[in-house]
Amino acid sequence: MSDSAKNALGTFLRDRRMRLDPAVLGFQPGRRRTPGLRREEVAQRANISPTWYTWLEQGRGGAPSAHVVDRIAKGLMLTEPERDHLHILAFGHPPEPRYRQQAGITPRLQQVLDCMPFSPAIIRTATWDVVAWNKAAAVILTDYAKLPKERRNILRMMFSDERMRAVQEEWRSVARYVVGAFRADATRAGAGREIAQLVEELSASSPEFKAMWDDNEITSTREGTKRLHHPVLGTIELEFSTFAVEGRSDLNMMVYTPANAEVMEQFRALLAGAC
The missing domain is CATH 3.30.450.180 (Beta-Lactamase)
Incomplete structure (x- = not known):
């Protein structure tokens, strides 16, 4: 992954993290320097190391696995298009197909x-x-x-x-x-x-x-x-x-x-x- 791709990935993760409401997700609002979840809270929701998630946002460390990226996407409550975008930023291509038929049409x-x-x-x-x-x-x-x-x-x-x-x-x-x-x-x-x-x-x-x-x-x-x-x-x-x-x-x-x-x-x- 290139440095520019890492920075784009970190920027996207940080942006989506800051959009989430801690209280809605069961975290104490308290006094926060920035809006949204803390990095360790995202890591907790994704069941990964807080240090490793921090490095990921900062463009440091090794490349994540697709499984980890999916856990982060779930932790950040990403939509399906946002999940696809996260995979493209992390790996340069969309995620592997995952068929999920929905009921009916609009x-x-x-x-x-x-x-x-x-x-x-x-x-x-x-x-x-x-x-x-x-x-x-x-x-x-x-x-x-x-x-x-x-x-x-x-x-x-x-x-x-x-x-x-x-x-x-x-x-x-x-x-x-x-x-x-x-x-x-x-x-x-x-x-x-x-x-x-x-x-x-x-x-x-x-x-x-x-x-x-x-x-x-x-x-x-x-x-x-x-x-x-x-x-x-x-x-x-x-x-x-x-x-x-x-x-x-x-x-x-x-x-x-x-x-x-x-x-x-x-x-x-x-x-x-x-x-």
Whole structure:
């Protein structure tokens, strides 16, 4: 770690330490020369040596371990973005992925979906559970509201739902693509433990899934084109793009758009009739 990086790390730690209220955290306010916690109080909360923490703020001593940095982050009550920033200051890169799925989405994020009346859009987790969707997605893709919560997993639907198999123009190539992208997303998010049961379940129930999973292919779903057999519209072509949800590392938003003006007009007519 360079001297400038050490100084930036120490400055950041000192700034966050001085923002905390000792009384709220159970320390006697007393007479303090500066606001916030004392260094030994941060060390106590992080369960590390007060001397070593002091040296860390001063840019002295050896580099901390990732485990120690996480303890300090917890002791300083850092937010997730602040924790990431602390790791970057300490090591020059973000922390290793640590998957933590949160429940639901905010009303504002749902409103973003609802403001795309002719573009099917869903919010999925890194383990490919669909947690939100708009009306266009329900009409064009799948009405997730009619599915039990545990069935709203794209991978499970791909290999366990005959309707899903039927609507895909080239199911096998799409399924292989989905498996590779699912593996990449789960690995990137550090969700290996979370997907283990699903992988075991599908491997036992679907020889096709097991073969594709054992191939260890990696793909990306950032953008592309797919063709679906819709029960009303017939065969339609859609373009899709995937977007990260700022502040929610466990979520991605997938937006599908009609590939041409003809499909757009079909969407408009169908969705108008579904009102």
